[in-house]
Every structure is written in C-alpha cells, then in structure tokens.
Amino acid sequence: MRPILLQGHTRSLTQIKYNREGDLLFSVSKDQVVNVWYSHNGERLGTYNGHVGAIWTVDVNSTSTLLLTGSADNTAKLWEVQTGKCLHTWEFKTAVKRVAFSEDDAMALAVTEQRMGYPGTIVILSIKNDLEAEQSDEPINIVYPKGSKAMAAEWGYLNKYIITGHEDGSVAQYDWKAGDQIKSVKAHNAEITDLQMSEDRTYFITASKDKSAQIFESNTLNHLKKYMTDAPLNSAAITPIQDFVILGGGQDAMQVTTTTMRQGKFECRFYHKILEDVEVGRVKGHFGPINTIAVHPDGKSFSSGGEDGYVRVHHFDEDYFKFKYPELH
C-alpha cells in the first residue's frame, strides 16, 4: 500500500512511538515540536509546545494519558496527552537523550548526556498517573553507568532491572534501586543507537553503528540472534504477527550530500527474526538516513522517521500476512 507521508516537522526526526492501542503516533524532532498523529490516516491531532531545544526522545504511558519527552534544553517534560498541557518539567544538568515509562507506569527513566563535566546518568523518576496530582521533582534514584556512557535504556518486565545500551557497544543490566551493574556484555563494535523491547520484555533488539543488529535475552543477556547489514544502523524494531525484525539506518548524515541516494542505503530492511541471514524485503522512500522505526502494536503497520524530516507510515499489504517460509510450515 502507498505509504502515508507525515510532513509535520522541519528538521530531522529523532524518535517516533505508538501508544499501546496503536491508534496514535507520537513523533519528536530536532525542530523542538512534539506531534501526535492518527496512525491510520496520518491526520495530525495536535502538537505539544514548550521545549526550547531539539527533542531527543518521547514515550507515552500505557493508558495514553501521559506523554514524557526529553530534550536538549536539559529538561524532561510531562504532558497531558489529550489537551497538550505541560504538567511538569524536570530540570537536569545536561540534555535528556532517552525516556521510558516502566511497565506499570509508576516510574520512568531518563538517560542524561555526559557533557560539560557532568557524568551521564540514568535518573529514575516517580510518576503519578493522576492528571491533577503534583509530580515529585525528587528522583527515586540516580544510576551512574560504569565506563562508557549510556545511549539507550529500557525497563525489564516487572521492573526487575533496566537494560542499557552503551557508546562502546556494550549492553548492561542495572539494578535501578541499588544503582549497581548486574551484568554487562560486549555486544557490538560501535555505539548502540537503539534498544527496543519485545512485547513481553523477555528479549530485546539492539541497533548499532557497526552495521549489525542483535537480539538478547533480557534476564541473562545471552546473545540470541545477529543480523548483518551493509549500512550503519540507527534503529531496530521487532514485529508482532510475523517473525521479522525491521532495521533502519544509512550512511552518516554528514556524508549524505556527497554521495548518491542509492549509495546511502536509506531503506528499511526486513530480516527473518529466527533465521537471521534471510533478508525478506526492503522498503525504500526516505532520502536521508532512517533515524527511528516503530511498529504498530497489532503488527499491521509500521512507521519510520528519517533525517529528511518525514515520517512514513506503511500499512502492510495482504501478501505480508500470508507470507510463510514454505519449507518450514
């Protein structure tokens, strides 16, 4: 099906996210605006205005009432989804690169940048899901990652731990209460750019600049799968229904102007999740690197946000759902 092109940002996309039902799509960009769209037709519902720096990250709670964003203006903001009202602002010393609600929505983590003498941290915030309640400024805990700074982070199921992906390519498990590292494995040879959980949070996928994406088991950090591509990756997502993963990336934005579109490899690549080396297909369209990919929770569509400032919403064709590996079924 023809993709829907969402033209609501004036600068490159940094993250996109569906809510739990998948009817809404939130997108954040370096142009300091948060947009929310109807995912089925691409109509824009509205914007959340207030950040004064590039917005790096967004997350929505499971009941689609609260939206959390992190920005280069050194703040994280909590918004009321329905009205666009800013409910609370947390101030930090450096930019907020990643936010994520916990499974039960009672907490959120915020990954702050290491800059100007301040170490990179992972701040655990307490969130009250009552829209009228006053949010607490005081974090529950601050985790100081060991060694290389964290680039991405996610919660484990039942809030058992948090999983972090680091600049040196390692993946680690942290006890967010004590602030200690539980486990760490050297997964990639270059920085990790994205980390997304499976539906039940028992495994997760990492994307890296080393041109590969990998799947790990959350509890043990055991390596399960690896997908090799020929371009640096910025994002990776796991699809429900079909056993696929979607990888996106492309040549560094800095070099794009000097090369042809074809060489940039700005495509979403589909790999078979279990067979690893089987590339199922590609979706072209962006004319810059793909920065972020999100899959609709029902697995019937996915979206990609690019350096070119566009979000492309793709609904899968009938063929996609019928696809089966003949020899395996």
Added chain:
Amino acid sequence: MPGFDNARQFPQSIEDIDFSDIEEKYKVPFEEGFDTIIVVDNAPTVDESKKDKLLKFIRKIFKNAGNIKDIDMPMDLDPETETLTSKGFLFIEFETPEQAAMAIKQYDGYSMDKTHHLAVNRFTDIEKYSQIEEEYKEPEEEKFVEKEHLRSWLTDPQARDQVVLYRGEDVSIFWNQKTEPPEEVHKRINWTETYVQWSPLGTYLATFHRQGIALWGGPSWNKIIRFVHSGVKLIDFSPNEKYLVTWSNEPITLGPNGGAGTPFGPEDEGRQIIIWDVHGGNLLRSFPSSTLSSDGTPNKITWPMFKWSSSDKYFARVTQGQQGQQGQQVLSVYETPSMGLVGNKSIKIEGLVDFEWAPASDKEKEKDKHSGEKKQREELLSYWTPEIGNQPARVTLLNIPSKEIVRTRNLVNVTDCKMHWQSNGDFLCVKVGRHTKTKKSTFSNLEIFRVREKDIPVEVIEVKDVVIAFAWEPKGERFAIITTSDPNYGQPTQGGVTLKTNVSFYYLEKPKPDKETLEKKSSNAIYWSPQGRHVILATLRSSTIFDLEFWDLDFETTLDQKEFAKTDPAACLQLMSTQEHYGVTDVEWDPTGRYVITSSSFWRHSIENGYILWDFKGTQLQKHLLDKFKQLLWRPRPKSLLTSEQKKAIKKNLREYSKKFDDDDDWVKLKLSKGQFEHRRRLMEEWNAWRRRVEKELSEERENAGVASPSKRDDDTIEVIEEWIEEVVEETEEIIDD
C-alpha cells in the same frame, strides 16, 4: 691510597705476567693477502742472458692490466749446462687485487707465440688447490623431498575453477560453486603488501612484499620459492612460466658487505630489472631501467618492459641508442637461457616506437614441446615506425632469430598505431590512428594482415570514427570494435560524461567478410569469452551508466536460421541479456568461459564494493557486497591436453555428458536444500523451545508478583464505536409558485 696488603698476590717474576692483551693491541699487521700476486705459467725457459729481455716483454704485456709492483722469475742452476735457467713460470705482483683479477681475466690463455700459451692464475689458488685432499670423498646426497603436485587444482572432479580474492588485509582462495556460496580453500591475513598475481598458466600465485616476490602453490599453499628484490613493484612472467621479470623503482644496492647473502653481484648494482629462473630461483640477468629518452628525462615505465616470444625462447625491448639521439632506437632481442643478445647485437631501427610478438598457433606450441632445445622455429614479431622526414610510416614483420623481414607496409598521415595479434597468430590487425591533411580531425584505419597466407595479403577497413576499443575473438576469425564520433571524445571530461558509441562486429571469413553494427550504445569495453562466441560489452568508468550486455554471436534458434546464417553470419547475433552492476570497475571471465565476474574495487572508488557472479548468458548467480574489496582474479588454466579430434567428439556427444552434469547438479541442490532446511528447522525449533520456557517462567514470575501482564491484548475487548454526526451545511427555503 692503595696499600700493599695484597702484595702476596703480585706476580713473582716477569714470566708470570700476562701480556697477551698488550701483544694483541700492538701486533704488527702482516700483509696477509696474496691477492695481488699472480702466477704465470708456460713462459719460455730462458738462461741468464735472455732473462731481461723476457721480463721486459712480460712487463709490456701485463702493464695493460695494471701497475706492476714486482716480477720475480726463479732461476735454477742446470747441472748439465751449469747455467742458470728459468723454470717456465714467474710471479707478478700488482698494486691492487682488482688489477690482478683483470690480468687473469685478460691474459689467461694468451699466446706469446705458437708454442707458448700463458696460463695465468691467482697465487692463492695454488695454495688452495694444493690443500685438496687426495682421497675423493663422495658428497653427501641431499635427501629427495618430493614436491607437491603444483597442478592439483585441475584434478577437481567437478572441474571447478578457483579465484583469489583480496579484500582489506585478507587474501583468500575459493572454489567457484555456481549458485552455492564459494568454498574457501585457503586464507591468510596480510599475505601480500600490494596486490596478488597468478602466473599465466595458473601454477603459482605471486605475492608482493617489501623484500621481494614470493610464489605459492600446491594443495597446501606453501611458499614454493622466493625472489629477493627490494621494493619490487611490477612483475611479468614469461608465457610458459619459465622466467620471471621483476621491476623495482629502487636501484639495487649491494650494501656494506658487497652483496654477500644476496643474489646480487657488483655488476647488478644500480639496476632495476631482474630476470629470474622460476624453477631454480636463480638470478639470470639484471638490466638497467630503460635509458633516458631523447630530451634527457627518464622514460615513463611501460609494463611489460620486456615482451616475451610465445615459446619463452626470446625476449625483447625497445631502447634508445647509445647516443640517446632522436631516431637512434634499437630493438634488443635476447635469447634464453644464455641471456645474451641474439646475434650479439641489437637491431637498429630508426624511429622504432613499439613492437609485438606473434602468438603461437596450437600446432606450433605442440611442436615446441617436442622439439625441445634441438630445433628452434623462427618466431615472428611486428613493429612500427612513424613518419620521419620524407619516409612514410611503416609496419614491419620480422623473423627472429634470422632477422629476416617478411613483410612491410607503408602508411601515411599516421598519428598512432596499435598492433593487435589474434591469439593464434593467424591475423594481425594494426589499428592506425590517422589524421586528415589539415590535422584537424582524426579517424582510424584497420589494416588486417593475413599472416598464414602466402605473401601475407593486407586488407584495409576504413572507419570514419575514432576506434576506442578493439578485441579479437580468441582463436576466432571475428573481432569487435567500439567507435565514437562523440564531440566529447578526447576532451577533459568533467563528472565522467559517458560517450555515445557504436559497436561493430567484423567477420573475416565465411563466406565473405562482413560486418554488423550496433548503434547508439554507451559501451566502451569489450570482453570476449576465452572460448570465443560470447562477448560482453560493458560501460566502465562512467558515473551514471553501469550497463553490461551479454551477446552471443552464434545464436541458433531454428534450422532455417542456420541455413540463413551461411549467407549472413550477422543473423545469429543475439543479445542474450542486459544487466547492470552499480559501480562496476572490472570484468573477468573464468578461463573456461562458463562464468564471468564483474567487480567494484575499493582501489577505484568506495561505492558498493564487491562482486557479482554471472553465467555466460548474463544470469546473475551470486552477489557479494564486501567492504574494502580490492581484487579478484580467476586462476588461469594451462592449455587443454585434449586433441581437437577429442574435443570434437565431446561436442558431438554433449547431450550425454550434460545429462550426467544435470544429475550432479540436482544432487547437490537436493543435498544443499536439505541441509539448509534442516538448519532452518533447527533454528525454528530452538527458538520455539526457548520461547516456551521463557513464557512459562514469565507467567510464573508474574503470578508470584501478582501483576497481570499489561501488554496482553485481547482483540475481543476492543470496542469499535461508530458515531454518526449529521451536520446541516446550508438550508434555503424557496417558495415555488404554482
């Protein structure tokens, strides 16, 4: 203050003192070498009266060799005549060992008169030979080490071909396996420092190193031999792999110990080209790099610098004459294994620009094999000279070693000539770049020499446009050319403008010479299959077009066409496939003409480096994108041992053979798909087992924690609410009169 407490330890007498260190220090150095002294034997025996006369004569002879310090001729008292007589030998001392060596070289065997032939030897030699033990001791026999079978790769039951792949720092050798991934034979990291090269028959793989060249081969891929040549950049094998030519941009230096431990002697110093014996690893001869050109600047290196004749018997190069003047070019033809000039002198050819050896026909090759060293056939070479003064430009065919001119042809208005021999040596095509009288525009002539026919008739094909590429069909009677009349030709193009070109195929035989032209192409390179018949037209070095066209020149669909083809060969010209390989830089046919590999090398650009394997029809079999892919070369094969009758018989029974091969293919496919199927099935099972375990653990943990799974989606609970909203946009009331 030193005391005398230990006085007891002092030596008792002078004998007890150890002076050896002092003696060592002040030892008078005796002249140890007798290198400056020579012994002259077979001199006339004379008595006292003639002694001075003889010595004077000797002195006169030997003073040419150097300054004589002293001559001593022992005289004995003859008991019979009671006079002092010389004994027929004398000693001469020179100032330096070099002069002594010179005297030996020049005057050993010198005839003073009819009966007296001087024997001149080093004085030290006499001592050396007198010390030889009387008893003969048998030299220890070296243990025979069996060499590996250097052509083992040809015994592959499926007759697969090997390729060498150079990527990043890794060099690996693979079997080509059609559609299946290539099978690795051998791999080494940092095997070479610059690039790799096969020998022409595929026996050796040459790798380049700072210190020299190494040749590898055999089933174990061990080092076979090493050639020391510091800074070597270019190499060239003789056609039958007997000799190797190496070139380094650094002149040979002997170092402080006069080249000890290296294969170089004093005469090699300062030279840049070395010819080696591949089997023994010996240095055969070194040459200086080509001499300065007429204006005194160093010549550009053209490679191969020496061109080899097809039998390995001769090699030759063009050099400027000794005066280094215009028109003093000489063709130096050397002979193997003596490494001397044929007929002891170079051939002076005024204005000589370039020459080419004629390849040998199969028959001649066969003969070479059997005749061995006994009888040498004449070998043919062609050369051309430009217009000088009133003399027209000229192409000449010359026989070696007789130096007999077989055929000459005069040409006018020539700007450039390129000589192309057909691979059997049957035809020579000279591509003549010509200019109009005003010298404003250029066009090309093709002069075809039919070498095997009597008197060597020449045909001229006039081409109005500029010929940018020419290629003979291997062993065939056809050739292809690419011409262009594009105004951009020859201009310094920006951004790689792709020229519009025409491609023409020429048929020299059956039944009359004919041609077929394909117009409006962009192709600029011709790649014939080594077996002939199939040809690839490629567009290289363009930034926008990367076309590959696979053509068949003997395409037969119906019998009618076959009949028709007898009168019009062009009817069988068929485009089989047009493909594109983005960023293609090189095209390589495998030696059997079954497959072709197009590659995109990191050396030219970094766009989509890697290679694609096609079959001869242009069907893509495999594609590999490899970072830092540099070089890929098929391993050449030696000439087939089958006779042409045997080949014909195989062609006739091709149907039976192909059935067997089809069966083989099917079997391999079955095996593979089964293997792959098993592998994938296992992966699926492992994953599913793991999921079951993890899901069970998860649900247990959730139960213990008393938290239901939040991500559980239940499609039944999704409620679709449809709202109908009616809006009245406009309402007008009109009263219509009855």
